[in-house]
Amino acid sequence: MKQEQLFRSRAPIRVDLAGGWTDVPFFAAERGGAVVNATINRYTYATLAPRADEKIEITSADFQQFLSVQNFRELEYDGNLDLIKAAISRLGIQRGMNLFVRCDAPPGSGTGSSASIGVALIGLLNLLQDNRLSAYEVARLANLLETEELHIAGGKQDQYAAAIGGFNYMEFKDPSVNVSPLHLDTSVVVELEKHLVLCYTGKSRLSGNLITRVQEAYLAGRAETVGALERMRDVAVEMKSALLKGQIGEFGRLLQANWECQKQLDASITTDQIDHLFEVAGAAGAVGGKALGAGGGGCVLFLASPDREHDVRTALEEAGVQVLDFNFEFGGLRVWNSWNGARVVD
Known part of the structure; x- marks a missing residue:
């Protein structure tokens, strides 16, 4: 029986720890941004099976969406699986395929x-074409899927985190990006894994023009906005130092300091629910925390004081949110070939 060759990829998601927003071009180009983030063991997985014809079939398990077109010329951006279409278009793929995507987040x-989805797709299609793009090149292309193909405003840290993996200190002076891996002592990593508590509050309900509002406030010279962004950049620099020195308590203080600055950017970044979770977690023993990403819902990360993580977890669960177990992931994008399920590392 003829074996079917499959192409597979995996890319991790990340927790942003400090400096988020300063990687957005309007700030990074003028003043330079800095970010500390780390990838965790939740992933996007993508699988591609070549077809003999030109038909393209795409399945997204997370969104329970399916698309079938006769060939690549029929792909159009219409709000249905556009990021996947953008990857196919950007890499000039003109052949038939069955494509399956799912994300743990x-x-x-x-x-x-x-x-993470963008990086996994670029890596997958790059493998199909037998190219040898670096992690930096994959990240850059994945960012262009959103900013150029789909005209979605945003920063760059997420793509570089997913492509490179691990703990990283990133510097942005648009258009350049410099990523410095943080080689933390194992004791620091396991101490963080023990005491960090990640919870999911439900899908973020931030309005789509949030970045536009913050950009307008920044360009207008609103002192609170400029000051908050500059302070978050400085917090990232301080957090890099704290992590390398193993100063867990200082890390927690900086996590909270970043959140206080983040809230100054726009009223919608926090919610009554998030404020309540900070009260609940603080009473149970959390010493710092922040909403991940832009805020407005989604995930919130807390650092518990020594041996209080169980109390924080219990309090958050009793408050009605889902606690997500995780460990840190020190690898980035992975791609491989598979024949009838037999894994062969590329």
């Missing part, structure tokens, strides 16, 4: 899931 979680 809940929708609207603020964990960079769309960037």
Whole structure:
């Protein structure tokens, strides 16, 4: 029986720890941005099976969406699986295929899931074409899927996190990006894994023009906006130092400091629910926290004081949110070939 060759890829999601928003071009180009983030063991998986004809069939397990077109010329951006279409278009794929995509992250979680999908797709299609793009090149192309193909405003940290993996300190001076891996002592990593508590509040309900509002406030010279962005950039620099020195308490303080600045950017970044979760978690022993991504819902990350993580978890669950277990992931994009399920690492 003829074996079917499959192409597969995997890319992690991330938790943004400090400096988010300063990677957005309107700020990074003028003042330079800095971010600290880390990838975790939740992933986007993508599988591609070549077809003998030109038909393209796409399945998204997360959104329970299916698309079938006769050939690549019929792909159009219409709000249905557009990110996947953008990857096919950007890489100039003109052949038939069956494409399956799923992501471990809940929708609207603020964990960079769309960037993880973009990176997994670029890696997958790159493998199909037998190209040898670097992680930086994959990240750059994945970012262009959103910013150029789909005209979605946003920063760049998510794509570089998904492509490279691990703990990273990133510097942005648009259009350039510099990623410095943070080689933390194992004791620091496991201490963070023990005491960090990640919860999911439900899909973020931020309005689509949030970035536009923050950009307009920044360009108008609103002192609170400019000051908050500059402080978040500085917090990222301080957090890099705290992590490398193993200063977990200082890390928690900086996590909270970043959140206080983040809330100054727009009223919609926090919600009554999120404020309540901070009260509940704080009473149970949390020493700092922040909403991931832009905020407005999605995931919130808390650092518990020593041996209080169970109390924080219990309090959050009793408040009605889902606690998500995780460990840190030190690999980025992975691609491989599979024949009838037999894995062969590329």
